[in-house]
Amino acid sequence: MRIENKVIDPLSPYSRALKKIEESGIRPTKQRRILAKLIFEKGDRHISAENLFDEVKKEDRKISMATIYNTLKQFTSLGLIREIVVDQNKSLYCNNNKSHYHLYIEDEGKIHDIPTKNINLDIPSIPACLSLHNIDVIVRVRSLKEDQKKN
Amino acid sequence: MRIENKVIDPLSPYSRALKKIEESGIRPTKQRRILAKLIFEKGDRHISAENLFDEVKKEDRKISMATIYNTLKQFTSLGLIREIVVDQNKSLYCNNNKSHYHLYIEDEGKIHDIPTKNINLDIPSIPACLSLHNIDVIVRVRSLKEDQKKN
């Protein structure tokens, strides 16, 4: 699961995404290009469907929610983005396809990346009938203030 | 799945749960007792609200969904059970309050425990302003058959 790029990739994350879209056979439509641009041209971050909807609106354009959800799913299955489930009514996608884990600040709803190299994880071997898809590590924390309120 | 208790606890998980309910100040009502019994008297397992609803019905009783959801939340905040979010519309609760991680078979929707001792996890120290709540490790796998279908 550890990805270590030794080869230098000349493409920006956005160009790489577009390339992968074209290669995969799905059409690089206007909506998909707009969304890819928003997703991949702002550095590593975590995005929700609603975020994207709002960001499109800010540019005086409009893409329907249905299309945004469809696109997020397509991009996920192309491996361009990764879905993170932090709680049941919050689906976030991260545009960082490097292997990494997450720090989730529960009372703030904020999520941060933890580089894989900062966590040492040894998992036992998986039975032959199963193929590894992903390992999610979510370190759940609370800001101290919030924690004191509860106790 | 091996349980190695060094300290012998005279209480069953169910009795321990009841005790904690009483101590916490919430009333050990009929519904809460029925649910505690179902949750804690069947060995380690992962339960959904719907599972519980059905199990209550099988005993020719009835507890409303609202009460089941409320109770699961209360039990969670008492630390009796632990919520695991595997995907956005599937909330599972595990009745095993020992520290452990999860193996999730995505195409089957099944979840299994991985004892903590089988995973070596070193996380970096957490900033002083944050308090650690939990670490979720979900190893997501697919049964090989399903994986082959997709490729």
Added chain:
DNA sequence: TTACATGCAAAGCATTTGCAGATAA
């Protein structure tokens, strides 16, 4: 030309809430 994509509105579904009636202490 035509297969694929989009967008709207409606549907779906797990979960939550408001509130009247019930119940534990």
Added chain:
DNA sequence: TTATCTGCAAATGCTTTGCATGTAA
């Protein structure tokens, strides 16, 4: 008695779907 709890039904909020219209190749 009275604070708390339960259960119903309605509301919520995210996500998905059906289908008519639009668009890329």
